[in-house]
Amino acid sequence: MGRTQQTACISDGGRTRRQVAAFEAYDSSFYAHYFPAQRTSTEILLPSFGVAKTVNPLEDNVEYWLSMNLNSCFDGPGIRLNDVGLDLVLTLDVSGSMGDRFEGEPGKTKLQIAQQSLLTLLKQLSPNDSLGIVLFNGTPRVLHPMEKFSSIDQEKLKEEILSLRAGGGTEISKAVQCATELNDQGNGREKRSRRIFFLTDMEVSHNDGREFLKHIQENAEKKQIWSTVVGVGLDLGTEVIQTVSRTIGCNYSNVRNARTFDQLMKTQFPYTVTPVGFHIQLNLVGDRYRLGQGYGSPEVYQYEQPIQQRQSIELVTEFALAMNEQNEVRGGYLLFQIIDQNKNSNTHEPLKMKTSWKTLQGSTESNEQEIQFSEQINSYTHAGIRKALLLVRYTKFVKRYLIVRRASATPDIMEEYQTMRRQFPRLVKYFQEEMILLNDRSLYEEEYRHLIDIAQKDDLPLDQNLLPNQTLALFNDSAIESAHSTTDHPNRCCICLTNDSSMILSPCAHQCLCKDCAQQPLSKCPLCREEITSITEQFQHL
Known part of the structure; x- marks a missing residue:
């Protein structure tokens, strides 16, 4: 999304x-x-x-x-094969609040992070795209008029961006009007994508914020000028998120640190500005x-x-x-x-x-x-639905557990807390089993480690085989590694890597073993780790 x-x-x-x-x-x-x-x-x-x-x-x-x-x-x-061109107006908040400290990177202000983010955005543009830049605090002004990107002196523009300083109040509703007028001066070709990119901490008054969101909606519905709102330093608020999410062609993001945003834009920018339905x-x-x-x-x-x-x-x-x-x-x-x-x-x-x-x-x-x-x-x-369900069950439980742990100790809360403490080891065991079955290390790095950290902090008893070292060893299981090393030879036995696989395991139906290796005392499928109830030979027709 x-x-x-x-x-x-x-x-x-x-x-x-x-x-x-x-x-x-x-x-x-x-x-x-x-x-x-x-x-x-x-x-x-x-x-x-x-x-x-x-x-x-x-x-x-x-x-x-x-x-x-x-x-x-x-x-x-496919994004490179179907390039439709982009008319983009970057709109940068230079108000006084942007001079405040950026919590994600000590020693830097929100404006400095926004400047780096803006320069990152410039690197994502194609020669045939058109670019304009608007700055705003209490009053908006055009830093750079709408121009074909290949014609812009990029070094000069970079110097101008890095020389900016924060100061003044904030009128973001005036900024969106200025950016809209500038975008109207773009290439004008009917099939091009038109977008305004806002980099702001959204430290605005309630009425100004409402007026800003109203303009975004009108742009999308009447002009097909879409907006991306990037929160710098503070997470975007509920009203911004819900309004932007419900406006066609519009989306949002948050900048937590410059490095992460750089990576995000390098990999995601052309997709972020390409609605498909x-x-x-x-x-x-x-x-x-x-x-x-x-x-x-x-x-x-x-x-x-x-x-x-x-x-x-x-x-x-x-x-x-x-x-x-x-x-x-x-x-x-x-x-x-x-x-x-x-x-x-x-x-x-x-x-x-x-x-x-x-x-x-x-x-x-x-x-x-x-x-x-x-x-x-x-x-x-x-596997996609299995992974999504695992993440939902993990998030739902952990979110509620942390709320209950911090809540006032009423009898009902204490009863729920003790129940969840008893359930916690079951959740960890379930998560480990699914994670290994999916053979997905990304689940270990974030969610599984979080579970273990909570268990250790709250003195929750876990079996030794659920601890990090034992869990990592499961990822290194030779059968799993062998199974994944057969990508170029899908019909090879996943254990010996020599003979053709001819044996079908039940009930998972994986055909991953040769007749010789099937004689080994295996209790679980080497690919999905489901219990094996029977093994039959797949006969080849001549």
Whole structure:
């Protein structure tokens, strides 16, 4: 969805002070990881789905889940093949508050970080793009008029940017008007993308902020000038996040430190400015299934209790996504709990989805698919939904645990706290098993280490085999390493790497062993670590 970590704010005397929002962790935890994607070279937007039927490891009840991600020919390397050109106005906040200390990097001000970020943005532009720059405090001014990027003296522009100093009040609503007028002077070609990039700490009055957001919405709806709001030094507030998220073609980000933002822009910039569809609606066809809680975006997460059962959801904008070498994407992954209206039925009806959306040209397109839940427990369509579900269960538990741990010691809170302490080792064990099965070290570096840190700090008893050294040793298991070293020879036995694999393991159905290696005393599949109940030989037809 083209978004990074999100925050909420509470009004405080016309200014804003910020606190973590309810949906923050789910969206940012998804964005921090890669998920498998479906490559397409022709479709501007292509929905893909997965389902899971699992037992909740902490509550022992059966749950049904649906994953959704939207693929595009602009994803990954496709962004270079389908370049449409960009008219960009960079709008930099130089008000007095930007001279305050930047907490992410000691010794630097917010303006210094914003200057570095702006210079990073300049490096991402193509020669045929057009660029203009607006500065603002109490009054906006044009630092550089709209001009084709290849014609700009970049060294001179860099000197001008680095010479800027913070001072004065803040009128961001005037800045967006100035930036809009400047963008109107761009290339003017109909198919080009038009965008205003704001770098600001959003230390503005309530009315000025409201007027700013109103202008952003009008630009998107009437002019197809889209906006990106980058929070520098402070997390963006709830009203900014929700308004920007619900405005077509618009997105937001936060700068936590210059290095991270540099990396983000180097890998994500062309995708951040490339919307591929608007008003995407997912509808469940029929009466049996409904959408419960959603994760991965503030547009689908319900922060009000009780959770409403929905037959449809809408995403305002979908952006192109960067890909790694394994055709995996970061962000853009959604997960929904599915409510079965007929729990007592012995059979599962197919889950039927109809997805419709508006193209950039204003026409409507649609896609219909159906997918069947397995009769088996703990079944997943693919690794993506398994990983997303693991992250949701981790985040949901840890978030609640930390709240309860800090809460006043009422009898109800104490009872809940003791229950969660007993559940904590089960969560760690579940997370370790899933992480090793997925063979995903990124889950270890962030989430698993966090679990271990909490357990050690709170003196929670864990089995020795759950500790970091023992867990890392599981990643180095020779069978797993062998399995992943056979990528270029998919029919080779994953143990001896010599003979062809001809033996099929049940119930996982992996064909990964030769006849000789299958004689070894194996209890679990070397690829997925599911318990082996039987092994049969796959005979080759001549």
